[in-house]
Amino acid sequence: MRYLTEEDQHVTFELDARISDRSQRYRRQVDIWLPKSREIVECKNHTRLVGVGVVDALVGAIDDTDAHGGRIFSNSGFTSIARARAEKAGISCIELPYDDQVEFFHTSKGGGTYYGDYLDLCWASTKGCDSVGRINYCDEEGVDLPIVVGSSVDWGNVQMRGFIAYILLAHQLGKPPAEWTIDNFVYEHGSMFESGFEWTIDEGKVSHLAVA
Numbered sequence: 716m717r718y719l720t721e722e723d724q725h726v727t728f729e730l731d732a733r734i735s736d737r738s739q740r741y742r743r744q745v746d747i748w749l750p751k752s753r754e755i756v757e758c759k760n761h762t763r764l765v766g767v768g769v770v771d772a773l774v775g776a777i778d779d780t781d782a783h784g785g786r787i788f789s790n791s792g793f794t795s796i797a798r799a800r801a802e803k804a805g806i807s808c809i810e811l812p813y814d815d816q817v818e819f820f821h822t823s824k825g826g827g828t829y830y831g832d833y834l835d836l837c838w839a840s841t842k843g844c845d846s847v848g849r850i851n852y853c854d855e856e857g858v859d860l861p862i863v864v865g866s867s868v869d870w871g872n873v874q875m876r877g878f879i880a881y882i883l884l885a886h887q888l889g890k891p892p893a894e895w896t897i898d899n900f901v902y903e904h905g906s907m908f909e910s911g912f913e914w915t916i917d918e919g920k921v922s923h924l925a926v927a
Contacts, residue, residue: 716878718788718811719749719756720863727751730874734780743776753783765789765808767797774804813891822889823918826855829862829883830915831870831908850882852918862886871910876901879908883916887925896926 719726732748747756773785786807793808850863880900884892
């Protein structure tokens with residue numbers, strides 16, 4: 716998500732989306748759906764290089780859903796055959812090794828609040844998600860600073876709650892938070908993230924749980 720946002724601060728995305736096939740008879744699961752550009756993004760956390768089978772599966776998904784393109788993110792890299800097949804199909808292969816630091820456009824200053832709001836209608840595939848949203852940081856001087864902008868969101872979605880927790884905790888730490896910290900955050904504050912409602916949380920409550 717950070718990679719996509721740095722590339723385009725107004726990117727619209729959906730996590731774990733279900734996209735209808737051409738005939739509207741069934742829906743296919745994809746890791747990330749970019750509704751504005753109609754692209755499918757697959758994220759692969761493998762110990763080995765991503766092979767040609769993953770690329771072929773994405774080619775099929777693109778054709779089946781009438782998508783306009785696709786990308787594959789991998790932390791381990793790609794085989795030469797997979798890269799050649801992807802280039803032939805117009806699919807981008809992007810290697811994203813795990814970072815030990817997380818950089819944001821605006822850093823935490825202390826004494827502020829975080830909030831999520833809705834901006835406009837979008838082309839969301841998920842039922843019940845009909846707006847573009849963003850996660851913001853408001854510093855102690857009352858200056859609003861967007862952290863993630865233009866996300867197609869359903870705050871009540873389980874994956875989205877984990878994503879919110881990751882973004883807020885990472886913003887506090889300047890590095891990825893521990894997995895158990897994300898789980899604790901969702902356990903303590905997850906109920907406030909309901910679909911269709913905007914939310915606000917004090918920075919102190921986030922910093923209290925922030926552990927790398």
